[in-house]
Amino acid sequence: MAVIDLANPTRFLKLANRLLPWLAIATVLMFAYGLNGALHAPDDYQQGATVKIMFLHVPSAWLGMFGWMLMSVAALGTLVWRHPLADVAGKAAAPIGAAFTFLCLVTGSLWGRPMWGTYWVWDARLTSVLVLFLLYLGVLALYWTAEEPGRGARAAAILTLVGAVNIPIIKFSVDWWNTLHQPASVFRMGGSSIDPSILHPLFAMAIAFTLLFVTLHLAAMRNEILRRRVRAMRLIQAQGLASA
Amino acid sequence: MKSFAALLMRDVRLAVRVGGGALMGAVFFLIVVVMTPFAVGPNLKLLALIGPAILWLGGELATLLALDRLFAADQEDGSLDLIRTGEIPLELAVLAKAVAHWLTTCLPLVVISPVLGLMLNVEPRALGWVALTLLAGTPALTFIGLVGAALAVALRRGGLLLAILVLPLTIPVLIFGVAAANAAIAGPAPFGPPFTILCALSLASVVLGPVAAAAALRYAME
Numbered sequence: 001m002a003v004i005d006l007a008n009p010t011r012f013l014k015l016a017n018r019l020l021p022w023l024a025i026a027t028v029l030m031f032a033y034g035l036n037g038a039l040h041a042p043d044d045y046q047q048g049a050t051v052k053i054m055f056l057h058v059p060s061a062w063l064g065m066f067g068w069m070l071m072s073v074a075a076l077g078t079l080v081w082r083h084p085l086a087d088v089a090g091k092a093a094a095p096i097g098a099a100f101t102f103l104c105l106v107t108g109s110l111w112g113r114p115m116w117g118t119y120w121v122w123d124a125r126l127t128s129v130l131v132l133f134l135l136y137l138g139v140l141a142l143y144w145t146a147e148e149p150g151r152g153a154r155a156a157a158i159l160t161l162v163g164a165v166n167i168p169i170i171k172f173s174v175d176w177w178n179t180l181h182q183p184a185s186v187f188r189m190g191g192s193s194i195d196p197s198i199l200h201p202l203f204a205m206a207i208a209f210t211l212l213f214v215t216l217h218l219a220a221m222r223n224e225i226l227r228r229r230v231r232a233m234r235l236i237q238a239q240g241l242a243s244a
Numbered sequence: 245m246k247s248f249a250a251l252l253m254r255d256v257r258l259a260v261r262v263g264g265g266a267l268m269g270a271v272f273f274l275i276v277v278v279m280t281p282f283a284v285g286p287n288l289k290l291l292a293l294i295g296p297a298i299l300w301l302g303g304e305l306a307t308l309l310a311l312d313r314l315f316a317a318d319q320e321d322g323s324l325d326l327i328r329t330g331e332i333p334l335e336l337a338v339l340a341k342a343v344a345h346w347l348t349t350c351l352p353l354v355v356i357s358p359v360l361g362l363m364l365n366v367e368p369r370a371l372g373w374v375a376l377t378l379l380a381g382t383p384a385l386t387f388i389g390l391v392g393a394a395l396a397v398a399l400r401r402g403g404l405l406l407a408i409l410v411l412p413l414t415i416p417v418l419i420f421g422v423a424a425a426n427a428a429i430a431g432p433a434p435f436g437p438p439f440t441i442l443c444a445l446s447l448a449s450v451v452l453g454p455v456a457a458a459a460a461l462r463y464a465m466e
Contacts, residue, residue, distance in 0.1 A: 079459070134412040141408050145399050154463040155398045159409060162391055162456055166413050169445070173416035176423075 009225050012085055016222045023215040030208035037201030050114050055202060057107040059209035060100045064132060066213070067097020071139070072164040075157035085221070087153030088228075090160065091143055092220035096213060098136035104129055124175045131170050135163045149228055247332045248340050255344030265313065269306040270352040276302035277360045288365045295364035296374055296425035300418055302360075303353050303378055304411075307385045310349045312406045314341060314390070315397040315461065324397075328465060334458040342390045342454065350382035366429060373428030373435065377442060381421040384446040387453030388413050394457035398464035417445055 038055040070093045077086030108126065109119045120126070139156050146152020259266040280298050284290060318324040327337045357378050358371040366374060392410035399405070423438040 131412055131415055138409045138412060141405055142395065142399065145405055147399075151398060151463065155395045155460060158391070158456055158460050158463075159395060162413065162452075165452065166416075169416050170412075173419045173441075176419070 009085065013222060013225060016218050020215065020218055020222075023211060023218065027208060027211040027215050030204065030211050034201055034204035034208040037204050041198050041201050050111060051198070053107050053111040054198075055205045057104060057111060058202060059206040060103040060107065061129065062206060063209050063213050064097055064101035064104050064129065066210075067093050067100060068132065068135075068160070068164065068167065070217075071097065071160045075160040075164075078153055078157040079161070085225075087150070087157065088221050088224045089217070090157060091149075091153065092217055092224050094136060094139050094143065094156075096216050096220065098133065098140060100209075100213070101129060101133045101136060105133060128171045128174045131174070132167065135167070139163070149231075247330060248336055251327065251332075251337055251340040252344050255341050256348055259310075259344065259348035265310040266348040267352060269309050269349040270356055272309055273302045273306040273353050274356065274360065276305065277363060280364070292365040292367070292429075295361060295366040296377075296429060297422050298364060299357055299361060299366075299374060299378070300381075300421050300425065303350075303357070303382060304385055304414060304418060306353055307350055307382060308389060308407055308410065310345065311386075311389045311393045311410075312396055314345055314393040316393075319397055319464075324461070325465065328461070334461060335454045338390065338394070338457045338461065339450075339454045342386055342457075345390075346383055346386045350378075350386055354379045354382065370425075370429040374425045377421050377424045377428070377439065380424075380439065380446060381417050381442045382446075384417045384442070384449045385414055387446075387449040388417070390453045390457045391460065394460035394464070398460050417442065420445065 034055070038052055041052070041055075071090045074086045074090035074093065077083040078090065105126075108129075112121065113119050139159055142156045142159055143152050146155065277298060280294075281291060284294070315324060318327065328334055330337065332340075354375055357375045361371045361374050362368065389406070389410045392406045392413075395409060396406045420438045420442040423433070424435060424442055427433045427435040427438060
């Protein structure tokens, strides 16, 4: 089935309804496997049990960034190909991406307290993730203020693409800014390569998180299509009342 | 070229005459700088330390102040439709309006910034350099804000939304602007690298900003 066939919302809904239970089951199974692996992973010799936060932290960071990439592709779909479902996909991805980015910030903060002795430092990595979260909030604010779904979608698509151009610049500028203030050696990540006993469950958790993202995204797209249908029906109903 | 100049002059005239906002930004900038010592205390050493940051933050907020009227006023009285159907492409028209905005809002900020820097105990020999960083960096603020202004028109909501959309995108400009200003004042880092990156950010946004803003305006008027 080509992407163009999915332009028909009814056909998309049929496919989504067929896929969703399987995706949900796969997500649960993968989480069971990944969490089991994470619980049995050996403690770090320095960090102790707190290293297990990583199994939540790292996948949510990846998916926070993946969310914006997905939105950028959807934005291209909206502006270039005018695919009817692209703006639904973009709109559905924004809150999920924001939630994963927020999860990344919270787990990182909780991890930072025992490890670095503080909940928050203006470290380059933390700051650029925080800015990503702010950009998500901007897109969400745009969707909240749009009265018509179509109009809001195109505005949000332009903002998403502008953000996609800007995110590497922000990342690079924040890295540069940080080195001015404090040496990068303090919070250097991945000095030594990660041991397979930890790496294996980490990948399992990353797959589980990705499945969760896909499931939530598909369900959110379905809800958005239904919400728009309800809106259209209400408008028709209101017109009928007005003319009667 | 003639219509470009005409549009530019029209916007400049509208801004400097009664009801325009040409000097509002500069006055706002002055007030922000004056309020800082009340907030952090009149400690001259501390003020010298945070002076460039205050100048940059104040400049950034003052730039935002007049942006939400950039297209909204034209949309209300219908001249935006005339501009769109005029002989120059919408991208160029948007560029003209942005240049006019920069001349009337940002240039006054740059001009008064040495005086305000003096009040914040910035070293006198560095005042010119700090003003130069603002001169090089404010075009980026205007042209990134331009996209936000066009999006706000598309949604018929101005002010607050504009600030939320635009401010996170201007973080790199702020970082390199303050870095260059600090380098000019105290060193030891060289002034050149952050300043050239600041110029690069401005040039890139001058090219990309009008394209994105024109796209947003086209959707707004569909």
